[in-house]
Amino acid sequence: MLRVEGVRDGRTGFYFKRIFDDAWSFEETGYRVCGPFLNAPGRVPREPVAPGDYALSGTLAVDRLVGADVSVGIDILDFNIVCSPARAHLLVEGGPVTVGGEPLVFPLHHVHSLVLEQRATEYWLDGTPATIRAALLLPAEIDAIDDAASRATIRALFEDRRGIHFQGSATLDRLTLDEMTWLDPAVGVVPGDEKADPGNAIQLRAVRP
Structure with a gap:
């Protein structure tokens, strides 16, 4: 209504x-x-x-308990704590992952989630980290990545995932996200089969250049 x-x-x-x-x-x-x-x-x-968007750069990595570790670069072009989604590009060996010669866009959906304490509106403006839930969507074009080595690296990182559910925090100059695992509580209604094994969880770390 x-x-x-x-x-x-x-x-x-x-x-x-x-x-x-x-x-x-x-x-x-x-x-x-x-x-x-x-x-x-x-x-x-x-x-x-003017939009309050800002760019972030960092890494998307997994430190596996069993199996090979994988780390790639990530450039988030237009992050804004109160406006989703942001667009992200991934980089392998410093170069962007492309399809048809154009950087492949990975949508990063995110939301400033509720907190248990009473806080001022937009409390992150005073430097307090905002509590964030996020999901990085994996485009179907992954299998059409131009460079075979880059395609293999991206597949090794994501394996059979279709997306990554994250939780973490954001400030005006830093984004820290950890993939949700089956050890995390069910708050947020993320299906159990869409959570990672604790020994195979992806981490996103990015800062303003």
Whole structure:
């Protein structure tokens, strides 16, 4: 249900509609409208605000209890704690992983998750790390990576995963994420078969250049 306060024929109340309704309905309340209205006569729109995105660079790595360790570079182009997703490029031996000559984009979906303590809105602005849940999606084009060695490295890192569920923290200059394992609590409703073995969990570490 969508609701927005308004005035109809001099009566105050709110307009409402269900997502797929064709038209809005109005319910009178008699209460004063908080306002101001976005389309009020003479109201000057605010100047556009530049996005608060920033770039991060670091590594995506797994330190396996059994089997070979794998580490690749990661460039996150446009991370923003309150705006998801970000776009990430992976690098093997310092060079970007490409498909058809273009860097392959790995979407990084993320959310600033709830905390148990009472904190100020956007508390990370004072340097306190924000609690983050994230998921790195693996594009189907992985099997079409141009360079065979890079393709093998990426496959060795991700194995049969379709995505990686992370939890960790972010500040305005650092992102620290660890893949969720079956030792982690079930908070967040991540299926058990989508969590990693504790000895095979991927870590993401990135900082502002």
